[in-house]
Amino acid sequence: MKENNRPLELNPGTFLESPDTASRQVLKKALTAAFPHTIPVLTGFTFLGIAYGILMDSKGYGVGWTFLMSLFAFAGSAQYVAITFLTSVFNPLYALLMTLMINARHLFYGLSLLDKYKNMGRLKPYLIFGLCDETFSIVCSAEPPAGVNKKWFVFFITLLDHCYWVLGSVLGGLLGSMIFFNTQGLDFVLTALFVVIFLEQWKSQKNHKPAIIGVLCSAICLLVFGPGNFIIPSMAAILLVLTLLRKQLAEEDGK
Amino acid sequence: MTLTPGQTLIIICMVTLGTVITRFLPFILFQNNKNQNAYITYLGKVLPYAVIGMLVVYCLKGVNFQSPANWLPAAIAIVCIVMLHYWKSNTLLSIGGGTVIYMFLVQAVF
Numbered sequence: 001m002k003e004n005n006r007p008l009e010l011n012p013g014t015f016l017e018s019p020d021t022a023s024r025q026v027l028k029k030a031l032t033a034a035f036p037h038t039i040p041v042l043t044g045f046t047f048l049g050i051a052y053g054i055l056m057d058s059k060g061y062g063v064g065w066t067f068l069m070s071l072f073a074f075a076g077s078a079q080y081v082a083i084t085f086l087t088s089v090f091n092p093l094y095a096l097l098m099t100l101m102i103n104a105r106h107l108f109y110g111l112s113l114l115d116k117y118k119n120m121g122r123l124k125p126y127l128i129f130g131l132c133d134e135t136f137s138i139v140c141s142a143e144p145p146a147g148v149n150k151k152w153f154v155f156f157i158t159l160l161d162h163c164y165w166v167l168g169s170v171l172g173g174l175l176g177s178m179i180f181f182n183t184q185g186l187d188f189v190l191t192a193l194f195v196v197i198f199l200e201q202w203k204s205q206k207n208h209k210p211a212i213i214g215v216l217c218s219a220i221c222l223l224v225f226g227p228g229n230f231i232i233p234s235m236a237a238i239l240l241v242l243t244l245l246r247k248q249l250a251e252e253d254g255k
Numbered sequence: 256m257t258l259t260p261g262q263t264l265i266i267i268c269m270v271t272l273g274t275v276i277t278r279f280l281p282f283i284l285f286q287n288n289k290n291q292n293a294y295i296t297y298l299g300k301v302l303p304y305a306v307i308g309m310l311v312v313y314c315l316k317g318v319n320f321q322s323p324a325n326w327l328p329a330a331i332a333i334v335c336i337v338m339l340h341y342w343k344s345n346t347l348l349s350i351g352g353g354t355v356i357y358m359f360l361v362q363a364v365f
Contacts, residue, residue, distance in 0.1 A: 040350045060256040065263060073270040082270045090262045092269045099273025105309070106274070110281025112303040114295065117282070124282075131278045133310060140303045185358035188332065191314035192353040195333055198307045199340050199349075210301040214308025227316040234312070238305050239298075246297055 030144070030152035037142045038160040041134045044190040045076075045161065049168020051187075052079060056173060059087050063173030070169040074132060074162055078102045104232050109136040116154075123155050130158040132165075134190065137197045141204075207252050213241050328360035 049070065056066045073079055078099045085095040109131050116139065120127055131139075135158050144153035202211060217237035221230040242249070258266065285295050318326045336353035343349070 036347070039347055043354075061263070065267070068264075069267050069270065072267060073274055075270070075274040078270055078274060082266065085266050085270075086263060087257045090258055090266075092265050095266050095269040096273050099270045100277060103274050103277040105306070105313070106277035107281055108302055108306045108309075110278060111285070111295070111298050112306060114281065114285055114299050118286070128278050128282055129275065137307055137310065140307065182362055185328075185361040186354065188329070188357040189350060189354040191311070191329070192332070192336055192350040192357075194307060194310045194314055195336050195353070196340055196346050196349045198311050199337060200346070201304055201307055205304065210304035211308045214305030215312060217305075218309040218312035222312055222316055230316070231309075231313065234309055238302075238309065242298065242301055242305065243294075246294070249301055250297055 026149050027152055029147070030149050031156045033144050033148045034153050034156035034160060037138050038157055038164070040189055040193040040196075041138070041161050042164050044134070044187065044193065045164035046168040046171070047186045047189070048076060049165050049170075050172035050175065052076075053169040053172020053174070054176060055080075055083060056086075056169075057176050059083060061086060063170055066169050066173040067166065070166045073099075074130060074165060075099070075103055076132065076165070101232065104235060105133075106131065106136075108235060108238075109133075112136075113139065120151050120154070123151055127154060127158050130162045132161060134193065135161045137194055141197045141200050207249070209245070209249060209252070210242065213245075214238055217241060324365035328357055328365055331360060332357035 052070070053063065053066045056069075057063070069079055069082065073082070081098060081102055082095065085091070085098070110128070113131070113136070117124055117127060138157050138161075139154055142153075142157070144150050198211065202208060205211070218230065218234040221234040221237055224230070225233050256263070285292070315329060318329050320326055332353045335356050336349050339352050340346075340349040
């Protein structure tokens with residue numbers, strides 16, 4: 001009896017050591033730490049989500065469909081393009097291939113976070129599922145303050161961003177085309193978010209070559225291939241240049 | 256609705272599947288090697304910086320130089336973000352300030 005009871009005895013330290021069973025306190029702390037980082041996304045996703053819901057509604061797809069799409073696909077640009085799949089001849093294979101093309105940039109997010117997400121335990125599948133552009137960029141740059149559980153911090157950034165998108169698009173679907181104020185240009189908030197994260201990374205690093213390579217390769221590919229087709233060539237160019245400069249960059253990094 | 260509910264559901268599944276594949280593939284391919292390949296480790300170190308650069312360009316893909324209205328608002332807003340950020344180092348201030356300036360420019364000036 002005594003032996004059996006022992007593992008059930010809990011003390012506060014247990015929660016810190018087994019991060020998958022977090023106490024309310026740990027969760028609350030992580031949520032409070034994560035929320036401020038997601039405020040720009042809250043703004044951007046509410047607006048873009050509403051616009052998406054309105055667009056879906058205008059094509060005859062009610063709020064239920066918008067909800068399902070935003071909840072499961074959770075990929076802004078792919079969802080916008082998917083409206084064209086929903087309004088033309090039924091072609092699931094084309095829809096799959098187009099989505100793979102549009103979302104190919106996510107492959108790089110995974111490669112960048114292999115290490116950071118290595119020990120995320122049972123939260124990991126959801127963290128990867130919810131790895132959109134915005135969540136990726138925040139996770140890349142934001143570090144939890146001391147005393148905040150890192151797994152739950154990343155989890156809440158992912159979950160909050162996911163919720164903003166789903167709620168925003170559902171709101172759009174419900175509102176139809178009622179508009180409260182002139183929102184033209186509000187979508188720039190996400191561009192601003194990426195610019196600021198770029199600056200944060202710039203300030204934190206001595207070696208700016210990877211950042212410059214990313215901007216230059218993409219800008220050149222944008223000029224050469226045009227706005228519709230430049231992401232995959234950009235990814236190839238970035239990989240090529242980083243691979244060619246590996247020895248140099250690895251040395252400068254001190255490794 | 257152009258498609259039937261069944262067809263719509265299949266399209267939603269396809270878009271979900273496409274997204275899930277691109278998000279999970281790197282983890283499935285590279286996570287299980289205990290002794291991670293040095294090249295992949297190197298990429299994991301340098302890629303985040305290059306990818307954020309790519310994302311900035313991706314957001315600006317609609318910009319073109321046919322008329323000042325097509326690029327000047329974004330250019331001014333980004334310069335303001337850079338200045339604000341080096342001045343105050345406050346993420347929300349930089350993002351909010353840049354967005355407000357951009358909205359003002361596209362709505363009232365250009």
